[in-house]
Amino acid sequence: MRAAPLLVVLLILPTVVGEDGGINSEADLTGTPIESLSYPDSFTALGDEGGFMSIELEIRMDENISSVQWVTQVCVNSGVCYPPEYNDMNQQNGTWASGVEIEADASYVNWRFDIQHANNSTSERIPPLGWGWKIWSTCWFDGDSWGGVDFPAEIGMENCVSVLDDGSEPSNGMLSVPYGGALLAIMSLGTAALMPRRV
Numbered sequence: 001m002r003a004a005p006l007l008v009v010l011l012i013l014p015t016v017v018g019e020d021g022g023i024n025s026e027a028d029l030t031g032t033p034i035e036s037l038s039y040p041d042s043f044t045a046l047g048d049e050g051g052f053m054s055i056e057l058e059i060r061m062d063e064n065i066s067s068v069q070w071v072t073q074v075c076v077n078s079g080v081c082y083p084p085e086y087n088d089m090n091q092q093n094g095t096w097a098s099g100v101e102i103e104a105d106a107s108y109v110n111w112r113f114d115i116q117h118a119n120n121s122t123s124e125r126i127p128p129l130g131w132g133w134k135i136w137s138t139c140w141f142d143g144d145s146w147g148g149v150d151f152p153a154e155i156g157m158e159n160c161v162s163v164l165d166d167g168s169e170p171s172n173g174m175l176s177v178p179y180g181g182a183l184l185a186i187m188s189l190g191t192a193a194l195m196p197r198r199v
Contacts, residue, residue, distance in 0.1 A: 020142065021107075021136065021140055021141075021142030021144070021145060021146075021147045022136050022140065022142075022147045022148065023136070024041065024042075024133075024134060024135045024136060025132075025133065025134045026132065026133050027112075027126065027127045027132030027133060029126075032124075032126050033059050033060055033063040033065060033115055033117075033124070033126075034057050034058070034059065034060070034113070034115075034126065035057075035058040035059060035060045035061075036057065036058045037055070037056075037057045037058075038055065038056040038057070039053070039054075039055040039056075039133075039135065040053065040135065041135065042135055042136055042137060042138050042148070042149075043102060043106070043109065043135060043137055043138070044137065044138045044139075044150065045102045045103065045104050045105065045106040045137050045138075045139075046104070046138070046139065046150060047104060048104055049104065050101060050102050050103045050104040050105075050106065051101070051102045051104075051106070051137075052099060052100070052101055052102065053099060053100055053102055053109065053135075054097065054098065054099035054100075055070060055097065055098060055099070055111075056095055056096065056097045057089070057095070057096050057097075057113075058094065058095060058096075059094070059096065063117075064117060064118045064119045065115055065116065065117060065118060066116045066117070066118035067088065067089075067115075067116040068088075068089040068091075068096045068113060068114070068115050068116070069086050069087060069088055069089065069113065069114040069115075070086075070087040070089050070098045070100075070111060070113060071084050071085070071086055071087070071111060071112050071113065071114055072084065072085050072087060072100050072109055072110070072111045073085070073109065073110040073111070073131065074102055074103055074106050074108075074109050075106070075107050075108050075109075075110070076103055076105045076106050076107055077105050077106070077107045077139075077140060077141040078105070079143060081110075082103070085100065086114070087100055102137075106137050106140075107136065107137060107140040107141060107142065108134050108135060108136045108137060108140060109134065109135055110131035110133065110134050111131060111132070111133050111134075112125060112126060112127060112130075112131055112132045112133070113125070113126045113132075114126075136148065138150040138151075139151045
């Protein structure tokens, strides 16, 4: 019975440790109404007001689409991912476009699309499960290490808001702030689960 809490701890741990920093991902558009998609390789969210990101997509000519929502999720360097935001895309001359403001200290942005078909009033999610796309900021923390073109120490830490609030130098270990606290909490739960109970 004591193995069950430990198993839960082991299943949670990989999500706390972090992502593959700086590696973008994209979904396959084959078989979808989307002909092409245009977006930046990275985004900048420096300064107190964060940053901005825009995107454009082309729908296949034989598709009758009434609306497209760009569903975004911003994850910041503290390890928090904000709830998804549903952004209505605007159509002009066959091109659908939208833009979103991104919080300061953002690590990466996930997104997918919800497409409404006009002919049969059905909705299609692309991809059907999870997030299809992810791009990283120019300054990120992935739970284990820091990276991005705005982070390297040789250009000065003041150019990257992804530093500790007290102004100290960040470390590159697993116990770096802010993931250290979460990791220690999980390790404590695992230890408690293995300890014998006294009656």
